[in-house]
Amino acid sequence: MIFTIFKKELIDTLRDKRTMRTMLLIPLLVFPITLTVFVNVSSSFEKKASEEQLKIGVWGDLGAKYWSQLKEMPDGIGKKKLKTFEDSSALKRAIEQGDIQLGLIIPKNESELARTKQPIPLTWLFDATSIGRQERAESYMNYLSNKAEAIRLQELGVDMEKIHPLIPVYQNCASDKKMIGQLAGGFLPYIFIAFGFIGCMYPAIDLFTGEKERGTIETLLTTPISRWQILVGKMLVIVSSxxxxxxCALIGLFVSIEFLDIVQNKEILDIVHGILTPLFIVSMFSLLLPLVVFFAGVMIPIAVYAKSFKEAQSIITPLNFVMVLLAMIGFFPGIELNAMTAAIPVVNIVLATKELISGTLSIGYYAISLGIMLILATLSVVVSYKQFGKESRILN
Amino acid sequence: MIKVSHLRKEFELSRQQQKELNTSDKIALAVNDVSFECQAGKVYSLLGPNGAGKTTTLRMLSTILTPTSGGIEIAGIDAVKYPQEARKKIGFLTGSTGLYARLTPIEIIDYFAALYQVPNKERDERKKYLFHLLNMEDFLQKRIGKLSTGMKQKVSICRTMIHNPEVVIFDEPTSGLDVITAENIIKLIRDCKDQGKTVIFSSHIMSEVDLLCDDLAIIHKGALKYQGSMTDFRQHMEATNLTEEFIRIVQR
Structure with missing residues (x-):
């Protein structure tokens, strides 16, 4: 009998365009679309910025060697066109008006400073609101600086290697998998929570509040099936949704990574493939399932209580923000799954998923997290059953 | 057959409801000491103004609501103790057609047949009979949301009768319907009577009651004000017509 209800409710839900949008279409497309747009837009901006020919205004000692070095600088560092200025204020004004993109001030006493082996300040002027200006100035400066350093050391007769007695070597002992888990592991539970919650929301409201509004619950209650069977049948559809x-959101993310050329680093791709083992997928869904049952259990009493679709939506939507805030815990470094965090609902799933990706998940904490969520899921089913059994709740 | 004895229903009032009703009472008495019997092969009408307690009474008969006290027997089954068993014998229909807009009539009928555990062979025979009787063949594959009110009402009737119930409960079945659609309901009530089923229906329209019922009860403020046969009601009325007599009894 539960299957009969489940089947009917599933057909009904799958024919609801609004639910289909939130359950399938948006989760499937959100990552391919947003990541493609983001990657393409940002790379096109970066490309444009790196290929752009900049006009560099120069004021100061034009006889200094930097002038010729700037002229000789290869285009690979950034295409440029040089223009001389007669005073620094004209240089600043030209940047403000957009006539030139970078300004270089060479001190008038450059030759004197160079002769006495003193540091020579080179001042770069730029408009920080334009993308890539400072980076371009830094590239030019590195080129000039390296050249100047080499010349000065040669003049002093010093071997460059001799002035660096210590060579620092920093070696990261964390595995690549752990690194990915730490850096991007917060993202997966965020997807679970955000889309799991939204996926439950519309069917929960439609199958309970909607039935009350449409008056169909009354006819359903006159059939010889118990309320718990109706509740379980409907709940299964909400959980499935x-x-x-x-x-779908995970598939969308996987498709984006695998086929849309978003991750260009082959090593990272290999690690992602290495993570996606059958055991990982089963473990991940074992964490997702109690979380979604818990969501359904929280939403059903609200949907049963609410008299209209709007009322239910107005109560459930703020809860979504609370859940998303809890999901963001995964983005904070340093918060780990331990005996205390494993006992905090939702947070435990976020941290357990993160550690699952890193491959550092302790079985004990996993069991506590799962146990807590299963207890809560059971409690929420009991509360749902009690609410659904109340005459005053189910009949408007 | 339906036997109702000393039926009472109290509702707990929320603070908001207390405010709306301008009362400090925590309990509202919807039905008070109502007793009657509906015989098989007869049509029993529950007549009363809006808010009289008709719907609450019928919801208790159909086991959607549990009585605070009193007894209900449906086709020999104690409906208070064994509501699920009693429901197998009941067909329930309201004026506001509660149907699933995204399903087709055939899907709805199959769904309810499955819920009533009607064997497949019997279900197919009943479907054939009802679809022909109600002239539903042309719109069986269309979604409910695209049907007219009359078509929807036919689907509701079919849903109510698919398990061939012994007892049929109609809660203001013609309310909000046009004359042609209401005629379908009136025909259904007559058919049920002819088939020897127990029929109870609520209404606030005296002419409809006059047309259909064998026995009637007038309910007001949760209590029965009159009950007897329609023939007796006509013979002993003090007012000049049935509607005036109904008003006189209610205001008494």
Missing amino acids: GMLAAT
Whole structure:
């Protein structure tokens, strides 16, 4: 009988365009679209900025060697066109008006400073609101600086290697998998929570508040099936919807990484492939399932209580923000799964998923997290059953 | 057959409801000491103004609501103790057609047949009979959301009758319907009577009651004000017509 209800509710839900949008379409497309747009836009800006020919205004000692070095600088560092200025204020004004993009001030006493082996300040002027200006100035400066350093050391007769007695070597002992888990591991539970919650939301409201609004609950209650069977049948659809939405978002993310050329580093791609083992997927879904049951269990009493779709939506939507805030814990470094955090619902799933990706998940904490979520999921089902059993709640 | 004895229903009032009703009472008495019997092969009408307690009474008969006290027997089954068993014998229909807009009539009928555990062979026979009787063949594959009110009402009737119930409960079945659609309901009530089913329906329209019922009860403020046969009601009325007599009894 539960299957009969589940089947009917699933067909009904799959025919609801609004639910289909939030359950399938948005989760599937959100990552391919946003990541493609983001990567393309940012790379086109970077490309444009690196290929752009900049006009550099120079004021100061034009007889200094930097002038000729600037002229000889290869285009690979950044295409440029040089222009001389007669005073520094005209140089600043030209940048403000956009006539030139970078300004270089060479001290008038450059030759004197060079002769006495003193540091020579080179001042770069730029407009920081334009992308890539400072980076371009730094590239030019590195080129000039390296040249000047080599010349000065040669003049002093010093071997460059001799002035660096210590060579620092910093070696990261964390595995690549752990690094990815630490840096990007917060993202996966965020997807679980955001899409799992939204995936549950519309079916929960539609299958309970919607039935009340449409008056169909009354006819359903006159059939010879118990309320718990109705509740379980409907709840299974809500849980399936939440699982499906989270899975679709993961598929969308995987498709983006695998086929849309978003991750160009082959090593990272190999690590991602290495993580996606059957055991990892099973463990991940074992964390997702109680989380989604918990979401459904929280939403059903609200949907049963609410008299209209709007009322239910207005109560559930703020809860979504709370859940997303909890999901963001995964982005903070230093917060780890331990005996205390494993006992905090939702946070435990966030941290456990993160550690699952890193390959550092302790079985004990995993069991505590899972146990806590299962207890909460069971409690939320009991609360849902009690609410659904109340005459005053189910009949408007 | 339906037997109702000393039926009472109290509702707990929320603070908001207390405010809306301008009362400090925490309990509202919707039905008070109501007793009656509906015989098989007869149509029993529960007549009363809006808010009289008709819907609450019928919801208790159909086991959607549990009585605070009193007894209900449906086709020989104690409906208070064994509501699930009693529901197998009941067909329930309201004026506001509660149907799933995204399903087709055939899907809805199959769904309810499955919920009533009607064997497949019997279900197919009943479907054939009802689809023909109600002239539904042309719109069986269309979604409910695209059907007219009349078509929806036919689907509701079919849903109510798919398990061939012994007892049929109609809660203001013609409310909000046009004359042609209401005629379908009136025909259904007559058919049920002819088939020997127990029929109870609520209404606030005296002419409809006059047309259909064998026995009637007038309910007001949760209590029965009159009950007897329609023939007796006509013979002993003090007012000049049935509607005036109904008003006279209610205001008494």
